[in-house]
Amino acid sequence: MPIPAAEIARVVDSYPKRPGVGTVGSHSALDVADGAVAEGLTSVVLVQAGRDATYAQYFRTLRDAGGRRRRGCVDEVWTYPKFADLASPESQERLRQRGVLLVPNRAMSSYVPLATLESDLRVPIVGARAMLRIEERTERENYYRLLESAGIPSPRAIASPDAIDRLAIVKLPHARRRLERGFFTAATAEEYRTKSRALLERGTIAADDLAQARIEEYVLGPVFNFNFFFSPLVPRTEGLELLGVDERRESNLDGMVRLPAAQQLELPAAERIPEYLVVGHGTLTVRESTLEEVFRIGEKFVDAARARYPPGILGPFCLQTCIDRDGHLTVFDVAARIGGGTNVHLALGHPYGNALYREPMSTGRRIALEIRRAAEDGRLKEIVT
Ligand SMILES: Nc1ncnc2c1ncn2[C@@H]1O[C@H](COP(=O)(O)OP(=O)(O)O)[C@@H](O)[C@H]1O
Numbered sequence: 001m002p003i004p005a006a007e008i009a010r011v012v013d014s015y016p017k018r019p020g021v022g023t024v025g026s027h028s029a030l031d032v033a034d035g036a037v038a039e040g041l042t043s044v045v046l047v048q049a050g051r052d053a054t055y056a057q058y059f060r061t062l063r064d065a066g067g068r069r070r071r072g073c074v075d076e077v078w079t080y081p082k083f084a085d086l087a088s089p090e091s092q093e094r095l096r097q098r099g100v101l102l103v104p105n106r107a108m109s110s111y112v113p114l115a116t117l118e119s120d121l122r123v124p125i126v127g128a129r130a131m132l133r134i135e136e137r138t139e140r141e142n143y144y145r146l147l148e149s150a151g152i153p154s155p156r157a158i159a160s161p162d163a164i165d166r167l168a169i170v171k172l173p174h175a176r177r178r179l180e181r182g183f184f185t186a187a188t189a190e191e192y193r194t195k196s197r198a199l200l201e202r203g204t205i206a207a208d209d210l211a212q213a214r215i216e217e218y219v220l221g222p223v224f225n226f227n228f229f230f231s232p233l234v235p236r237t238e239g240l241e242l243l244g245v246d247e248r249r250e251s252n253l254d255g256m257v258r259l260p261a262a263q264q265l266e267l268p269a270a271e272r273i274p275e276y277l278v279v280g281h282g283t284l285t286v287r288e289s290t291l292e293e294v295f296r297i298g299e300k301f302v303d304a305a306r307a308r309y310p311p312g313i314l315g316p317f318c319l320q321t322c323i324d325r326d327g328h329l330t331v332f333d334v335a336a337r338i339g340g341g342t343n344v345h346l347a348l349g350h351p352y353g354n355a356l357y358r359e360p361m362s363t364g365r366r367i368a369l370e371i372r373r374a375a376e377d378g379r380l381k382e383i384v385t
C-alpha cells in the first residue's frame with residue numbers, strides 16, 4: 001500500500017522552517033551535503049557502520065568556537081548496523097522529530113527494500129517515491145515502458161539470443177556483486193553463446209539472471225548522462241532545468257580501451273571480455289545545437305512521468321544517453337532521482353546550472369535551494385512524496 005500523500009503532508013507541516021537534509025552515505029551524498037550547507041541548511045548523512053569514514057571523519061563539519069563551520073559539510077552522521085535499519089520504527093521517529101527530508105539516491109533504493117520505501121518509510125522523500133522501482137529492468141513497469149509512452153527513443157529490444165542480428169548489449173546483474181553489472185556484448189547468437197558460457201564459468205554471471213536478461217541494440221556513440229532538475233514550484237515553462245552532464249569510467253572497460261589494439265589482442269582470453277563496474281565520473285558538455293533535442297526529451301520525460309506516476313518527477317533526474325553518428329539521442333537508462341555522477345560538479349557548480357543561476361549551482365545545491373524556497377513559502381508538501 002503506497003503511503004497516502006496526506007500523511008506525508010501532515011509530517012512536513014510539522015517540520016521547522018529549516019528542515020534537515022538527509023541522505024544515505026554513498027553514491028552522491030557529498031554533493032547533497034555540500035549543497036545543503038551552501039544553502040544554510042543542516043546536512044544529515046545516514047551511514048552503515050564500517051562504511052562511514054568519508055562522512056564521519058574526512059568531510060565531517062568542524063566548527064570554530066563561535067559555532068561557524070570551518071571545515072567540512074557533513075553536519076550529522078547517523079550510524080546504523082545496516083543501511084536498511086534507517087527504516088526501523090525508531091529511526092523513522094527520530095528522522096521525523098529532527099525534521100529531516102530524505103533525498104533518495106541509488107544507495108537508498110538498493111540497500112533499503114523497495115517495498116519498504118514505498119509502503120513503510122513514513123518520512124518525507126524529496127522526489128518521486130513511486131518512480132524508484134522503474135529502474136529495475138526485470139519489473140513489468142520499468143523505465144523502458146515510460147520512455148515508450150513518452151515517445152523518447154530507447155535502444156531496440158532484441159527478443160532472444162537467436163534474434164541477435166547486430167551488435168547487442170546483454171544487461172544482467174553481476175553474479176556475486178549483486179548491485180554491479182554482469183553486462184556483455186555480442187554481435188551474433190554464436191558470440192552470445194561463447195561469451196555467456198565463459199562468463200558463467202568464471203562466475204561473473206548466473207544462469208537465472210541470464211534467462212531474464214534484457215538484450216538490446218548497442219548504440220555506437222559516446223555516453224552523455226544529462227543531469228536535469230524539475231521544479232513544480234514555478235510555472236511549467238520554467239520548470240525544467242539542465243544542470244550538467246557527466247560520463248562514467250568503467251572498469252575494466254576503460255582500462256582496455258586505453259591499450260593499443262595490438263596489446264588488446266595479446267590479453268589472455270579471460271581478460272578480453274570487459275566488465276562495466278562504475279569507478280568514477282568525468283564531466284562533459286554537449287554540442288550546442290544538440291541542446292534543443294536534449295530539452296525536448298527532458299520535457300517529454302517530465303510530461304510522461306506526471307501522467308503515469310503522479311505527481312511525477314520532483315527535483316533531480318538523470319537521463320543516460322548515447323549520441324549516434326546522426327547526432328540523435330537514445331536514452332538507455334533513467335534515474336528518477338539524483339544521478340550517480342553529479343559529484344563531478346560538487347561545490348563548483350554545473351556549467352549549465354551556473355549559467356542559469358549566475359552563481360555556483362551543483363545538483364546538491366539546487367536540491368537544497370528548492371527545499372529552502374518551498375519551506376519559506378509553506379509549499380514543502382509540493383516537493384515531497
Ligand atoms: N544500449 C546501449 N548501447 C551502448 N552502450 C550501452 C547501452 N546500454 C548501456 N550501455 C553502456 O553500459 C553502461 C551501463 O549501462 P546502464 O544501462 O546505465 O546500466 P545500469 O542500470 O547498471 O546503470 C553505460 O554507461 C553505457 O556505457
Ligand SMILES: [Mg+2]
Pocket residue numbers: 320333334
Ligand atoms: Mg546507468
